[in-house]
Amino acid sequence: MLDFSDENKSVYSDVIENEISGMLECSENKKEVSGQSKSDINNKKKFLYGCPTVRFLYSIISIIKRTENKEIFIGYAVFVLSIVSTIRKFAQIIISINNQQNSVMDFSLLSLLGGILVPMAVFTGLTKFDYWNYHNRKMMFFSAVPLSIISATAALLSFVYGIIIRPAVFMLSVSREITPSFIFNLSRFLNALFVGMPTVLFSHILFKQYKDEDNRQMIYDFKIIKYIDFRKN
Numbered sequence: 001m002l003d004f005s006d007e008n009k010s011v012y013s014d015v016i017e018n019e020i021s022g023m024l025e026c027s028e029n030k031k032e033v034s035g036q037s038k039s040d041i042n043n044k045k046k047f048l049y050g051c052p053t054v055r056f057l058y059s060i061i062s063i064i065k066r067t068e069n070k071e072i073f074i075g076y077a078v079f080v081l082s083i084v085s086t087i088r089k090f091a092q093i094i095i096s097i098n099n100q101q102n103s104v105m106d107f108s109l110l111s112l113l114g115g116i117l118v119p120m121a122v123f124t125g126l127t128k129f130d131y132w133n134y135h136n137r138k139m140m141f142f143s144a145v146p147l148s149i150i151s152a153t154a155a156l157l158s159f160v161y162g163i164i165i166r167p168a169v170f171m172l173s174v175s176r177e178i179t180p181s182f183i184f185n186l187s188r189f190l191n192a193l194f195v196g197m198p199t200v201l202f203s204h205i206l207f208k209q210y211k212d213e214d215n216r217q218m219i220y221d222f223k224i225i226k227y228i229d230f231r232k233n
């Protein structure tokens with residue numbers, strides 16, 4: 001648990017001071033803001049310290065600022081978040097199939113593309129640093145990319161089933177043999193089949209490429225500095 005006692009507040013004071021200054025600069029009435037007393041700023045500080053979410057975010061920012069090798073922290077953080085996002089998507093798919101509802105899933109374009117593009121972009125940037133060019137670390141991080149692609153594909157398939165096939169299944173006429181429970185379970189089975197089979201096949205193809213020695217060698221050799229010169233002079 002983070003300690004925000006008076007003696008430890010200095011650790012976060014710089015970050016909070018900068019945030020408050022930014023808040024003051026962005027104010028609509030600059031004249032009024034510039035004349036604010038020091039006590040007003042102190043009151044804003046107390047307010048920020050009193051909000052657990054804000055305190056947590058500022059503590060993370062502070063840790064990053066005080067970390068010498070930021071690329072190590074950022075790399076592991078993005079990797080963990082990417083894996084968590086992948087697990088979350090699969091959990092939503094399972095709940096969607098069980099409940100036969102699309103409402104439990106996040107099908108926004110930002111979510112699907114972001115889950116794929118962010119790990120790819122961060123991986124590309126991290127190849128600049130020696131720490132992330134060791135083969136095992138490089139392949140560990142890169143594994144988040146095919147996993148995010150697979151989870152996005154499965155989510156998209158589940159969404160397509162929900163808007164096209166599920167309504168047609170639910171239109172089956174109820175009779176003595178075909179009960180509402182039978183129709184519901186049939187839709188569950190078809191939903192799982194529609195999502196599961198292509199996803200398993202696609203996963204097999206993707207990871208076959210991931211394990212291919214030639215492809216792995218290409219990943220080992222890839223460095224962004226070969227294509228972009230980051231030197232200041």
